[in-house]
Amino acid sequence: MLLSSRLLSIIRHLPTIRRYPDLQKTCGFSTVSHQLDTPRVLPETLVPRTPLGSSRASSHPPTFSTVFAQRNFSVSACLFPGREMRHTRSQDEEFAEHTPSGLPIIRLPTRLQGKVKRVAERKRQLDEWAREDRRRISERPLVIACKNREFNHRLGAPLALPKGRKGHKITHPKQNPRFLTLKLASQGWKQPKSKGDWFQIRPYIPFGGHPSLSHSFHDEQPGFEKFPLHPTLQQALRDFQFDASTAIQNSAIPPLLAGESAVLSAETGSGKTLAYLLPTLHRLMTEPRSREFAPNAPRALVLVPSRELVDQVFEVVGRVLQYDEVLQVEKRVGGGRHFRKVKEPQTGRVDLLIITPGILSTLLAKNAYTLSHIQTVILDECDTLLDDSFNHLTRDFLSRIPLHEGPLTCQPAADGSPDPTTLHQSPAAQLLLVGATTPLSLSKILDGVVDVDTLVRIKTQHTHRIQPHVLQTFLRVGKDEKPEKLLQLVRADQKGGLVTMVFCGTTAVASWLTRFMQENGLPAELIAKSVQAGNRAQRYAAFQKGGINIMVGTDVISRGIDTTFVDHVINYDFPRVVSDYIHRGGRVGRLGSGEQGRSRGRGAGRVTSLVAAKWEIPTVQAIEEAVRRTTEFRNVNANITRVMNARHGVDPLPEISGKGRHKYELSEEETEGLEKLF
Template sequence: LANDAWRHVLNQSAGYVVGKFEQPTLCSSGWKHNKSFGDYFTINNIKTVAPYVTETQKEDTEQKSSVTFNNLHICKELVEALDRINIIHPTTVQLQTIPKVMKGHNILCAAETGSGKTLSYLLPIVNRLQAEKKPHMYTENSRKIHTLVLVPSRELAEQVAAVSRTLCAPFGLLTRTVGGGRGVGHIKMVFKRNHPDILVATPGALVKALFSTIEPKQTRGLVHKAQLLVVGATFPGGVGEVLKQVTDLGSIVVIKSKMLHFLMPHVKQTFLKVKGADKILELNQALKLLQHEKGGGGALVFCNKSATVNWLGHSLDEMGVQHARLQGEMPAAVRSGIFHSFQKGAVDVLICTDIASRGLDTSRVRLVVNYDFPESHTDYIHRAGRVGRAGGVEDGEVLSFVTHPWDVELVQKIEIAARRRTSLPGMESEIHDQT
């Protein structure tokens, strides 16, 4: 960890690890005092390559043999579809998960952000659907929903559906989405012709669909016959109690990343103690630095409330900073397509709430700014995980503004976890790797 000049005595080398019971001297120890404004410290990255990159991928850069998706017994049409989008080598989580999904196991996959979890479940799903499809399954009005993918936001639903459509294209399989913010009439239109093979939905929209469009007989026996895949980057305590309500825990094969709930070792993370009134100036400076000295790239600026997103957007307008805004209180028609335009590079700065922190592909993002410090370690992990993703830029950074005393308490726990090289406190769960 590195600190500013006047507290350089607290600097520690990247390789130094504090013992489990040793009480470290923290850079942020005095941050509840007003005189600490302007102080900062940085958790420097100790790796240049993400931990979910496999050893075979690293070796491939040295012209050695490597594992490809052919080794996972994925059909050639899917391998070719991946080749067209320049995905050649499976990540660690894909190597571990895909074979087990293909064998029909119920799966709980708990792996760090950006490790390629979407393909871990979509590839074997599409591979199975194409292998089992029969001609009579696709006559007019005869389709049935074979796969349901449930995700937390409309933006993630559209992203997962886009990946699914790419994989399904060679086989004529149909993917559709239903997202929040839409009325029953819109949802009925989605199912007017026939049901998709793969439905990607948000929870609220799914409830509307179940009660207004999907025949009850199609969901009867779902718990007993369906294969259950639970996938995520954070699994705090209580997950087991929830899963027990829908399945036998003994039937679930757990795949748990070694870096689950850890700070990302390949991403530089800086914490700045700053007055609330000065945050806008610090943000503007960070954005200028990104564009003029670091070669440009995407920036995600996270706020805790929709009102802050709107206010900050107006302030950046006055400063001449081009940006887009994304928050949950926007009407569905306004919100639609905003994140996609950011992904495509139409705008480099996106001001958002946590709806943009879960699962979304942000491979072009080079800087994440926590304008408001996140309210929990879970939120911090997801926000920070928007950089350093599979296939993304390799020099991503996270900058967090620390203003309130309750922010300092979370920062100190993060700093201790970094020095001890342990998972973040309060993120322990009953999930244990059974592989």
């Protein structure tokens, strides 16, 4: 509070002014009569005593310091009447003896008194709002639990607001959280002293109410009967007890049945495979071939990045088509016993082809397959297929497919002239981009191949967000503490009979970690590019059937594969990008997790991350910030090759020409090496 210089001067010389009335007139001082319970001013009749330290009386007027030292006088007594003062018993007795009733006192001007009242009222109102907010927020679920409870965060709580009395946070209904400073539990994790800190993202949607099924409680027809699918498909869905369709299936199936090209984005484990397979198979069953039969000319193509995902999609198709005997479905993967099928491909009718980019490139180079009859092309896990690892191959495949309507043509008449009655136009192929994370630079990646603006965007509510029903723990550890901490976590899982997946950043680290756990008595197995294709398939099959409970791998096995039996995901090396964290964590909390098989009754599962390196901390902070703000992640681009090149200083891959074809041809050795890598 600011006072005028004149008022401050008067207050500073207050004892002298009260002793000599002539000075009051000189200062132009006006007084107001007011009776206090305990007067706090010097009486008129009070004779100044001898100054402290002096043996004789003084003839000159007493100074301010003299009176202040003798009486311990406080100016605030006049400024704030009624405020209790600190004084001695002798002073009370002296004031009661010499102070007459109705003695005029000095107080604040009226305008300043109004300001004081307004400030006090504002403070009271803020305190009242703070108490109400604390009461209301304390009833909400705890979303982020931290070792330091100061950083705990409840659902819908204010992010970072001005501090009130004694450091308690206060809120204002009109304050916008976007413009406030956000405090994170991981804010100081780059400091060495932060080792041993931790925080958890707790589930705030109870499991059993899976986020992809949150709408089904209000749906009059929760099943697939509401879709005009082929009767054989409906019968297969009933046999496998698919009682309710998910959010992405409800949003995607109708426009895909109508032939729309689209971008499908939904959280992991939400039923995206059925969302694009059911409309595709329905169209293959109901629409006849538009051209004459051609060998090895599929009408639908499903392109996936890994052989494990090929096997999974092929298995789902086999279950859905168990009552159909017309459609011909093939899968093509490399390595092992499938090598001869790629080296010497057979010729025959193909309606649906499920394949990886490396093998498709080899078959096209041998002219064993053609893509000219494609009616539907599906890029599953499109973020991986469109990064620098596969981008040049994917663009080449798309450039061979008629994604745009062809010119008007007609059949010749008997005399050789065009017959107008046969006028027709070849339709454009349907393009579907599917994934849990969609690159933000999709238009730039597919520039010159397809106009992304013409694609229908289909997206669910929880896309590009943390799974709200899975417990996720972040542990700040030292680099030398990671192996021992991992052993503690895995041993606890084995004692409880849980299935564990451990993710590493590189194949070398994954191989070393597998041997390390085996030497310490833990039966761990490895799935990585260093494992031969036959052994890799056997280990994955054993992992699915229950023969293996500890699987170690890289991000290759984090995309798309169905792992409803997994209970615990451990990030030994924390991922560099948020999209990799989403896919790794998506191995638990899937639709059907905890309901059947080994994981029956165990819930959605959990994710534990060991954070040791400084470059891992920005990703952790991005995850924590998105959860506190309840917003989507700002950037989900996952370009593995570009990240690795930046780390090792390697030049990026050659640029892609505008027409979509790569400027160089892959040799057979390069193609086989790419297939072994993925």
